[in-house]
Amino acid sequence: MLLKVLEQLFKDYYWDFKMWSQSIPIDSHLSFVKEQLPNYVIVDWDNPERLGDGLLYPLLKIKGHRKTRSTDFLGFVNDLYSGHVFRK
Numbered sequence: 739m740l741l742k743v744l745e746q747l748f749k750d751y752y753w754d755f756k757m758w759s760q761s762i763p764i765d766s767h768l769s770f771v772k773e774q775l776p777n778y779v780i781v782d783w784d785n786p787e788r789l790g791d792g793l794l795y796p797l798l799k800i801k802g803h804r805k806t807r808s809t810d811f812l813g814f815v816n817d818l819y820s821g822h823v824f825r826k
Contacts, residue, residue: 751778751801759812759822766819771812778802781812791815794823 758776775781778801786793794811813820 749802752803755779755797755800756822762819764819764821768814768817768819771814771819786814787811789813792820 755776755778758774762771762774772783779797780799782796782798786795788794792813792815794813797810797812800810809825811823811825813823
């Protein structure tokens with residue numbers, strides 16, 4: 739029991755998110771990615787940024803991490819997943 743409490747206290751949700759984002763097959767449809775999105779991540783699906791032919795959906799929050807709108811995105815081209823994008 740104590741071990742589970744400690745695991746939750748020190749869990750790295752950002753790392754888990756990165757692993758999740760790499761496990762989603764490239765060219766997965768937007769609706770599939772939305773369905774698979776972990777419940778510890780909040781994405782602003784209503785306000786994407788345009789980049790060429792693609793859209794970047796900003797991550798608003800990952801549990802346990804302070805996120806800003808300008809750092810992490812989920813990228814899509816023609817509604818097909820192209821990956822996790824990090825921008826400084």
